Amino acid sequence: MIEKGKIWKFTGVILLIYVILAGLLIPLKSGIESVVPAYGTAGEKLEIEVTGYNTHFKQGEKNLRAWLKWENGNAVSASEINIRDDRKLTLNFLIPGNLPEKKEVQTVTLLIDNEIDGTSVLPSAVFITAATDIITSENVRWVIPGNFSRPDHITFPFRNILGETIRNTYFHVPLWFGMMFLFLFAVINSIKYLKNGDSLYDLKAAAFTHTGIFYGLMGLVTGALWAKNTWGAYWSWDIKQNMTVVALLIYAAYFILRASFEDPEKRGRVSAAYGIFAFTTLIPLLYVIPRLTDSLHPGSGGNPAFGSQDLDNTMRMVFYPAIIGWTLLGCWISSLQFRYLNLQKIRDDQE
Amino acid sequence: MKDLHFILVLFRKEFLLEFRTRSAISGIFLYVISTLFVVYETFVKIQPNVWNTLFWIIFLFVAVNAMVKSFVREKGNSVLYYYSLLNPAYVLLAKIVYNALLLLVLSLLIWGLFIFFGDNPVKDIWLFLFILFLGSVGFSVTFTFLASLIAAGNQNATLLAVLSFPLIIPVILMLVKISAHALRLIQDTAVSGDIAILVAIDLLLCGVALILFPFIWRD
Numbered sequence: 001m002i003e004k005g006k007i008w009k010f011t012g013v014i015l016l017i018y019v020i021l022a023g024l025l026i027p028l029k030s031g032i033e034s035v036v037p038a039y040g041t042a043g044e045k046l047e048i049e050v051t052g053y054n055t056h057f058k059q060g061e062k063n064l065r066a067w068l069k070w071e072n073g074n075a076v077s078a079s080e081i082n083i084r085d086d087r088k089l090t091l092n093f094l095i096p097g098n099l100p101e102k103k104e105v106q107t108v109t110l111l112i113d114n115e116i117d118g119t120s121v122l123p124s125a126v127f128i129t130a131a132t133d134i135i136t137s138e139n140v141r142w143v144i145p146g147n148f149s150r151p152d153h154i155t156f157p158f159r160n161i162l163g164e165t166i167r168n169t170y171f172h173v174p175l176w177f178g179m180m181f182l183f184l185f186a187v188i189n190s191i192k193y194l195k196n197g198d199s200l201y202d203l204k205a206a207a208f209t210h211t212g213i214f215y216g217l218m219g220l221v222t223g224a225l226w227a228k229n230t231w232g233a234y235w236s237w238d239i240k241q242n243m244t245v246v247a248l249l250i251y252a253a254y255f256i257l258r259a260s261f262e263d264p265e266k267r268g269r270v271s272a273a274y275g276i277f278a279f280t281t282l283i284p285l286l287y288v289i290p291r292l293t294d295s296l297h298p299g300s301g302g303n304p305a306f307g308s309q310d311l312d313n314t315m316r317m318v319f320y321p322a323i324i325g326w327t328l329l330g331c332w333i334s335s336l337q338f339r340y341l342n343l344q345k346i347r348d349d350q351e
Numbered sequence: 352m353k354d355l356h357f358i359l360v361l362f363r364k365e366f367l368l369e370f371r372t373r374s375a376i377s378g379i380f381l382y383v384i385s386t387l388f389v390v391y392e393t394f395v396k397i398q399p400n401v402w403n404t405l406f407w408i409i410f411l412f413v414a415v416n417a418m419v420k421s422f423v424r425e426k427g428n429s430v431l432y433y434y435s436l437l438n439p440a441y442v443l444l445a446k447i448v449y450n451a452l453l454l455l456v457l458s459l460l461i462w463g464l465f466i467f468f469g470d471n472p473v474k475d476i477w478l479f480l481f482i483l484f485l486g487s488v489g490f491s492v493t494f495t496f497l498a499s500l501i502a503a504g505n506q507n508a509t510l511l512a513v514l515s516f517p518l519i520i521p522v523i524l525m526l527v528k529i530s531a532h533a534l535r536l537i538q539d540t541a542v543s544g545d546i547a548i549l550v551a552i553d554l555l556l557c558g559v560a561l562i563l564f565p566f567i568w569r570d
Contacts, residue, residue, distance in 0.1 A: 249516075250518055253514045256510070256514070257500070270567060277496065277518070277560065280559045288521075
């Protein structure tokens with residue numbers, strides 16, 4: 001049987017295995033990758049070729065429906081559907097002459113629904129130009145799309161910019177959470193050290209800070225890779241990226257400070273005091289300033305960090321275990337680091 | 352009342368020490384003049400947004416140079432005498448207050464020299480004065496506290512710059528942002544919120560420094 005003191009380590013490992021398996025294996029929900037051509041004219045026939053992502057058009061042929069939907073909720077159904085394979089189909093629409101809006105160019109949303117994939121949505125799929133002379137004789141019926149099917153398997157949401165990189169949510173974000181927890185544990189140990197002067201607490205604080213910086217670097221690297229795929233560059237001079245580097249510099253200085261003291265007791269006191277002070281500045285740095293300025297990150301410019309837009313219930317099922325799993329793993333790494341530092345100290349004491 | 356008296360006595364001690372030698376003020380004065388001379392000689396004409404950044408960077412370096420010395424004198428047994436006689440937090444508080452005033456004077460000096468060598472892009476003088484005050488307090492708290500940490504280990508001055516520059520970034524970013532208001536570089540109705548955040552950061556750092564200091568000074 002597993003020893004009592006080791007249960008948390010096993011919990012962490014099991015959670016992380018679950019996170020990696022579920023996070024990487026659950027497919028994305030079907031989506032629409034491209035629509036060609038992406039423009040049409042009111043009162044005319046429109047034929048568009050649609051490329052889907054993770055779709056099963058051929059398998060779900062029987063009940064496949066498609067709409068072009070205007071902002072006010074009205075829509076037109078496809079008059080003809082030609083399915084070529086699972087990912088490609090051609091749709092024919094009769095665009096009404098009298099459009100619901102007054103704008104010169106109107107954007108419409110494409111909806112495709114079948115029993116296997118559920119509903120795939122592409123906002124602003126087609127631009128419709130208003131007709132020069134209004135044709136009223138057109139016999140087109142406005143419909144309200146409804147009776148949508150649900151996908152028959154478990155999925156993660158499909159977002160056009162993110163694509164498969166949405167899975168990075170289980171690595172990039174929980175690593176930051178883990179870093180904050182590790183720094184918090186370091187502060188708790190620093191406070192304990194200042195209170196009773198037991199050098200073990202000093203070593204624990206140092207170990208937690210060490211792992212915290214490592215997690216911060218990992219968060220930065222996963223974030224940079226994500227940024228390359230979604231924002232187009234590894235480094236976009238985003239306020240959160242910059243503030244994170246500053247935070248890591250502050251903590252790097254912690255080790256410079258530690259290295260410059262010979263006497264272990266003095267080193268413990270000074271580095272504990274600096275660690276607490278550094279953690280205090282981390283709060284405005286990471287949680288106040290980025291919210292005041294524009295940022296590419298979600299949760300900036302006054303928005304809450306995670307809205308219903310960013311996480312759905314399936315993602316939550318993986319995301320929350322990911323936070324716990326990464327934090328527990330961080331604690332395990334820290335405990336190994338602590339044992340190493342402690343052995344080093346014992347050896348130094350003997351000499 | 353008695354506590355306030357102690358702080359005032361310590362403050363007076365700091366002031367007298369400085370007044371007798373005038374080492375900080377005169378050294379910093381030369382430093383500021385030569386920096387500004389180089390700046391105006393190379394830039395010729397300074398745009399307001401560059402002025403804003405340059406002002407705070409020069410002030411930052413002036414502050415580091417002025418603060419390095421703040422615990423240099425506090426060595427040996429006489430210090431132990433102070434600390435055992437008084438609450439050590441008072442020693443730090445007196446130093447923070449003294450350094451904040453010193454920095455305020457220095458910042459006014461830098462501003463005056465900027466006006467003397469070039470022109471004055473500051474449109475809202477009262478707001479700018481208030482920012483100088485908040486900046487002096489923030490710099491004073493951070494630098495004084497870190498100087499006390501470094502003084503505990505007979506360390507050299509470069510360590511202060513290494514430790515303090517990343518730590519001062521939240522303060523200096525807020526300062527640059529608010530002072531852009533005073534220069535009318537940006538129009539934003541949320542300036543009072545920014546000021547509130549800066550005051551909160553100053554108070555937070557000051558509180559943490561005062562709590563931690565009694566643990567550091569012991570030898």
